[in-house]
Amino acid sequence: MKLKTYVARDPQEALDQVRRELGPEAVILSTQSRRVRTSESSWAKRRHIEITAAVDQAAALDSPAVFQAWPANPANSSLPFRQLREELQEMKGLLRQWLGSQDPPSWLTPYSDLNTLFQTLVRVGIHDQIIHRWLDGVRTSLANGNNSGTNLKGLALRQLLQEIEVINPWKLNPHGPHRWIFLGSTGVGKTTTIAKLAIQAAFVRKIRVGLISLDNVRLGGQEQLASYARISDLPLVAVQSRSELAEALNNMADLDLVLIDTPGRNPCDPGLPMELGQLFGELPGLEHHLVVSATTKEGNLVDIFQGFHVVPPASCIVTKLDESGDIVGVFNQLCTRRVPLSYLTTGQRIPEDIESASHQRLAGLLLGPHSYQRFPGEKE
Secondary structure (H helix, E strand, C coil): CEEEEEEECCHHHHHHHHHHHHCCCCEEEEEEEEEEECCCCCCCEEEEEEEEEEECHHHHCCCCCCCCCCCCCCCCCCHHHHHHHHHHHHHHHHHHHHHCCCCCCHHHCCCHHHHHHHHHHHHHCCCHHHHHHHHHHHHHHHHCCCCCCCCHHHHHHHHHHCCCCECCHHHCCCCCCEEEEEECCCCCCHHHHHHHHHHHHHHCCCCCEEEEECCCCCCCHHHHHHHHHHHHCCCEEECCCHHHHHHHHHHCCCCCEEEEECCCCCCCCCCHHHHHHHHHCCCCCEEEEEEEECCCCHHHHHHHHHHHHHCCCCEEEEECCCCCCCCHHHHHHHHHHCCCEEEEECCCCCCCCEEECCHHHHHHHHHCCCCCCCCCCCCC
C-alpha cells in the first residue's frame, strides 16, 4: 500500500496531483483545509487543501503513473516481487475466508464425508494443484472399489498426507557415521535444534557426538553452541572455510554423529548457490537438513525452498510450532518440492521440545488433533 499526502491551492489541483502520481486507482483517505505560509520569508498565510491518498501496489502496476525502473542493487532486486507475492497470498487467504468454499466436483456429491474434507482443505489453504492431484487419487480409489465398509474420509486423508514422505533420518545411513548439516535462513532455530539433537543422541542413544560451527557471521552464534557443548561435555570445533571443515570432519571420523551448524543465509542472495557449492560440494558423507520456521509466511517459504535446493535436502525440520500452529504453508511447499519431513520442534526447552514427525501429527496440525485415525498395521 502506497500512502502520500498532497497540499494544493484547491481541491481540483490536489486531485490532479493524486491522479498524476498514484493513478486512477487511488483512494482518498482524508481531506482537510489548513493555512500555510505563502513563502519562507513571509508571515502571511493562505488557505490550502491537504489530501491524503493511497493506492494498492498491485493496482499501481497497472496505473498510468510514470514508470520507474527496479533498483539496480541485486540485494534488493527481488523485493518488489516478494512484496507483491506476499500481498497476493494474503488476498487469496481473505478470499477463501470470505467465500468459505469452492464447489466440489460433481462426482464427489454422493460422498458427504469426502465433500466435508474437500471443503476443509480448501478453507485451510491447501494449494489447488495439490487438491486436484489428491482428488484424482481419490477418484481412482473409488473406481477400484475401495469404498465399501471402510472409513472413506480417513482413507482419503491418509492419501493426501502420503504426498509428504515422513522419514527417520537415522535410517538414511543405518550403519553410520552420520554427518548432518543444518541449513536455513536467520532466526529459524538451527542452533537450538542442533543442541536438542546432540543431547538426545549423547544421553539417550548413548552414542559419540561431535559439533562443528560455521556460524561466524551472527554475533554470538558460535558462543551459543559452545555453551551447549560445555554443559553436555561434547567436543566442538569452530571453522571458517572448506579446508577447515574437511579437517574437522577428518578429526571426528571416529564419532557416530557430527552436527554442523551454519550461519543464516538470505535465500534470495544470487551468490548463495555458488557459496554452498564451494563449501560443501563433493565432501563425502554429508546430509543436508533444511530448517524452516512455522511462523514464516508462505511467500518467504517459497524463496527458502527454492534458494536452498541447490544442495537437495535429505529432510526438512519444522521449528517454532509453539509460536504458530499453522503449518499449511510448510505443507504446501513440502508437497510441491517433494522434500521429506523428519523433525518438529515445539518450544525452547533443551532437549525436550523436539519430536519425530508423523503423518498423524501432521494431520493434527493441519485439521485438528482428532482428524487422523491410524489403520491396522500402519506404522509411523
